[in-house]
Amino acid sequence: MFSTKQLSEEQIATIKSWAAAGARLPDIQLKMHEEMNLPITYMDTRFVILDLGIELAKDDVAVEVPDDLAQEESHTGGVQVTMDDMPLSGMIVSGKAVFSDGERAIWTIDQNGQPGLEPETAAYDPTEEDIVEFQKQLRALIQSLRE
Missing domain, CATH: 1.10.10 (Arc Repressor Mutant, subunit A)
Incomplete structure (x- = not known):
């Protein structure tokens, strides 16, 4: 170590x-x-x-997730996935996703390799197409860590 x-x-x-x-x-x-x-x-x-107590820029992997309401309203569709530089507590990796309909979620992978997806809207269920695209982008982000 x-x-x-x-x-x-x-x-x-x-x-x-x-x-x-x-x-x-x-x-x-x-x-x-x-x-x-x-x-x-x-x-x-x-x-x-x-x-060392170093602060890193947040969420600068892949596509940036919109932060304010005006940007959310102008969401052009498609799935956007980002990875946090510093994962949430207890997680190996974490990040954010914006789905094609503008709904947002936090994704995680815990120390057992168990994935999680926590949408902002309680009962939100992304479309099958969005899930496939989300998984594709997530795989690419995780692969970039191995390189």
Whole structure:
């Protein structure tokens, strides 16, 4: 397991500058490996970021989810899926989804690999087509973590 004690002050400053410039967790992991010659796992990178108290930009993987009402009203259809840089507590990964009808949900995968989908509207049930597209985009996001 990797520890922040293995990092020099210069390396810590560099990691903080990457985050300040908008680097995402996978970007930081890759840069630590390539530029600092530190082969580090995604999970260990997460812990380093947490240990150093670094704030990362939120939800900048894939397509951005609209935040205000005007943007929601202009939703053009299709499914949009994003992944959180810092997963929700107790989850391996989490993120947000906007379905073709504009309905929004939070998705999670827990430490047992169990998926979850929590729509904002209690009884909302996405269409079969939206679920297929959601799964396709989610697979692509998770695959990007492995690369």
